[in-house]
C-alpha cells in the first residue's frame with residue numbers, strides 16, 4: 001500500500017493566495033477583486049505587488065461579479081475572492097447571467113467552504129455551493145484537497161478559457177500531494193490502487209479517505225482511493241473503470257448529499273455501470289458553530305465515517 | 318467529609334440561591350449608593366463589556382470590536398427605548414421589535430438579551446460551542462429567545478424589518494420596528510433597494526440605526542470603499558435622519574432615540590446615524606479595525622477586564 005505523508009499542515013486558502021501571487025508575476029492579464037476579505041483570502045501579496053490590478057469593491061459581492069464579467073471584455077482574467085457562501089448563493093443570478101450564460105472567463109475563487117469554517121456557524125458554512133455551481137451550463141467546478149493542489153489549480157485555471165468555480169477552505173489540513181504537480185482540469189487522480197471498494201473523495205475529505213483506506217487495509221480490505229478535484233466536468237471514465245473493478249463505491253465530500261459530488265457520480269454510474277453507492281456527506285442539513293474537528297465528527301465527515309460507509313457498501317455488493 | 322451526593326446537593330442549592338443573593342446584594346448596593354437610573358445603565362454597560370470580552374476569549378473567535386462599540390446602544394434600547402414584553406414570542410404582537418442586521422456583533426446582542434431576561438446569563442458560557450443556542454451569528458434555527466431572524470450574511474436586515482413593519486400596520490399594531498446595521502454593511506446593494514422602498518412606501522414605523530464606527534474588516538470604510546455623505550444619501554432617498562454624535566454616551570443615545578421615536582408616524586422612515594468608537598471601553602481595542610473579528614489572548618483579556626471592573630456579577 002502506498003504511503004502518503006503530511007509534509008506540514010497548511011490551509012488550502014494559502015495555496016490560492018500563493019498561486020495568485022505567482023500569477024501576478026507570470027501573467028499580466030490576471031486581475032483580482034475582493035469584497036472586504038483580503039486577509040481571509042490571502043490576497044495581500046497580490047494587492048501589494050500589483051495595486052493597479054487589484055480591485056477592492058467593499059462589501060458588495062453582486063457588484064464584484066458583475067465587474068469581473070465586464071473586465072473580461074478587453075482581455076483580462078479576473079479572479080474574484082470572498083467566502084464560498086458570498087461567492088455563490090449571494091450572487092447566483094449575477095453569475096448565471098453575466099458570467100455563465102455570457103460565457104465569460106471569470107475565476108470565482110471561494111474560501112471558507114463547507115462546515116470546517118467552524119465557529120462562525122451556519123450563516124457562513126455553505127454546503128450547497130457545489131450543487132449551485134455545477135448546475136450552471138458551462139461552469140467548471142473544482143474543489144481542491146490540500147495546499148499544493150490548490151496552488152496548482154489556481155495556476156491552471158488561469159490558462160483555461162472559461163468560467164471556473166474554485167472551492168477551498170479555512171482550516172489547516174494535511175498537505176500531501178506533490179509540490180511540483182501539474183493540475184489537469186477534469187482528470188481524476190488515483191491515489192491508491194485497490195480491489196474491494198472504490199472511495200471517491202473531493203476537498204478536505206481526500207486526506208480522510210486515505211486514512212480510511214489505511215484502517216480498511218488493516219482489516220484486510222483493499223480500497224481504491226480516487227481524488228476527484230474536478231466535479232465538473234467529471235472524469236466519468238476513471239469512475240466507471242474503478243466501479244467495474246471493485247463493484248461498489250463510496251463518495252466523500254464536505255457538502256450536502258443533495259447536489260454534490262455523490263450525485264454526479266451516481267448519475268454517471270446509473271447510466272453506465274449501476275453500482276451500490278454510499279454517500280459520506282451532510283444529509284440535507286445546515287451546519288452550526290463548533291471546531292472543525294467536532295463538526296466533521298458530528299456530521300459524519302471523517303475517516304471513521306468513510307470506513308463505516310465502505311463496510312456497509314461492501315456488504316451490499 | 319462530604320460525599321459526592323452531598324457535594325452536588327450543596328452546589329445545586331447554592332446555584333439556586335445565588336441569583337437571589339446577587340439581586341438582594343445589588344439592591345442593597347443600589348440603595349446604599351443611591352444609584353441614579355443612568356448609573357444603573359452604566360453599570361450594566363460595563364458588565365456587558367465584560368460579557369463580550371469573556372465570550373470571545375473563551376472560544377478564541379468572534380467579533381469584539383463592533384460589539385463593544387454598540388454596548389451603550391443595546392443597553393439603552395433594551396432597558397429604556399423599546400416597549401417590549403417580558404415573554405418572547407416570535408410574532409411580537411403589540412410590542413416593539415428589533416432586528417440585528419450586522420449579525421457578527423452577536424456577543425453584545427446575546428449579553429443584553431440574557432441580562433434583559435430572555436435566557437439565563439450562564440448560557441453565555443456556551444457561545445460558539447457545539448450544540449449551543451448561541452451560534453456564531455444569531456439564528457432562529459436553535460430557538461434562542463429574543464432572535465426573530467438569522468443574520469450574518471450582511472445587508473439583509475433592513476428588508477426584513479420593512480416586512481415586519483408593514484405587517485404591524487396591517488395588524489393595526491402601532492409599535493415600532495428597530496434595526497441596527499454596520500456602516501461597512503451599507504455597501505451591500507440590497508440595503509439601497511430597501512431604503513428606496515421604505516421611503517417610497519412611507520414605512521414610518523421603522524427606525525434604522527447605523528453603527529457609524531468608520532471601520533470594517535480590511536480597514537477604515539474610507540479606504541475600503543468611500544461611501545461619501547451617508548446622511549445626504551438617506552435624505553436623498555426620502556428618509557428623516559438624525560445624528561447621535563456621542564454614540565457611546567448613554568444620555569446622548571437616550572435623548573437621540575427619543576427624538577427618533579417622536580419623528581415616527583409622519584410618513585417617513587427614520588435613520589439614526591450613531592457615531593460610535595469601535596472597541597469602545599478597552600483602550601487598546603479602540604479606533605481600529607484590528608479587533609473587528611479577533612479575540613484577546615489571556616493577558617489582553619486580563620488587561621481589558623481590569624479596565625472594566627465587575628458590576629453586576631460575571632456569568
Ligand SMILES: Cc1ncc(C[n+]2csc(CCOP(=O)(O)OP(=O)(O)O)c2C)c(N)n1
Pocket residue numbers: 035036037059086090382383384419421422469470471472498499500501502503528530532533534595609
Ligand atoms: C454578504 C457578506 N459579505 C461579507 C461578509 C464578511 N464580513 C463580516 S463583517 C464584515 C465587515 C462589516 O463591516 P461593518 O458593517 O462596518 O461592521 P464592523 O466591522 O464595524 O463591526 C464583512 C465583510 C459577510 N458577513 N456577509
Ligand SMILES: [Mg+2]
Pocket residue numbers: 499500501502528529530531532533
Ligand atoms: Mg463599521
